Amino acid sequence: MATPLTASRLLKALRNEGLVVHEVRSWRTHNRNSKGPWGPMHGVMIHHTATEGTDSSVDLCYDGRSDLPGPLCHGVIDKKGAVHLVGNGRANHAGLGDGDVLRAVINEDAELPADDDADTDGNRYFYGFECINLGDGKDPWPDEQLLAIEKAAAAICRAHGWNEHSVIGHREWQPGKVDPSGFTMDDLRGRIKKRLAKAAEGAPETDGSETDGSVTDDSESGGSETDSSESGGSGAEGPESGGSGTAAPEPQEPPHAPFPGQDFFRSGASSPVITAMGERLVAEGCSRYEYGPGPEWTEADRASYEAWQRKLGFDGDDADGVPGQVSWARLQVPNS
Known part of the structure; x- marks a missing residue:
């Protein structure tokens, strides 16, 4: 959802x-x-x-x-x-x-x-x-x-x-x-x-004629990161159902957890971010948990994350269950 x-x-x-x-x-x-x-x-x-x-x-x-x-x-x-x-x-x-x-x-x-x-x-x-x-x-x-x-x-x-x-x-x-x-x-x-399967291109260069007259309310990159491990008119008709520059915002903690790196996800690792990741995998229908998720990195976490990578279209070595930067950005794990 x-x-x-x-x-x-x-x-x-x-x-x-x-x-x-x-x-x-x-x-x-x-x-x-x-x-x-x-x-x-x-x-x-x-x-x-x-x-x-x-x-x-x-x-x-x-x-x-x-x-x-x-x-x-x-x-x-x-x-x-x-x-x-x-x-x-x-x-x-x-x-x-x-x-x-x-x-x-x-x-x-x-x-x-x-x-x-x-x-x-x-x-x-x-x-x-x-x-x-x-x-x-x-x-x-x-x-x-x-x-x-x-x-x-x-x-x-x-x-x-x-x-x-x-x-x-x-x-x-x-x-x-x-x-x-x-x-x-x-x-x-x-x-x-x-x-x-590729990172986003990034905003195009402009001639300065177009401005965004508002402050954004998030700090996400929108998927522009690279991932070293994953390659990876009547059209409007239809019934109505039921119905230029501003001051920079104060620095805020990003709403989503930054990618902690692949080495973070190894046997013995324990962190609230792993629990938050697991909860997002469950929400995305990729759960392979019998119970949990919890803060310790387990085989169930790896299998669940592999299911997420495959849902995104990755396969082979790119769907090994170890988070990569692109798939992590798309999962949008809440900051813990």
């Missing part, structure tokens, strides 16, 4: 993945949370807008329509590959979809069942990106835009420790939908898998 990213963590994750991100109006507090629950998060959903033009498409996704209030997604990806953040929280993008599909996404199954039911509120569980395209089979998908879609989805997966099977298209969720059209979701997921 994943807690929704705060606005600052979402922004940082996207920029750490090498994306140019524009903050639109009051996106940080723009949501439909008063109409229904938001979270826990289970995946990322990709749409096309069925519109053209950046400004008008961004405004539509921010404001919505008379019959479908905005935000209609969390980010709009334009033809040049920039992301425009328009909402943070519940958004009217997914609508009702198939509960069997949701369960497959939660399990990160390689194959999705047919979306033949509309019985589950997707606005609660999915981040949504609207990609500017007419969806008519003629409007092209520039390479810059396709790369940005890949990066945006990977950024959120990296932040939550998900793999590529946590990314789906609207057409795979809600019966009758066709978006996104013009590329295959299997191809997109394949590219996301390769991206997640």
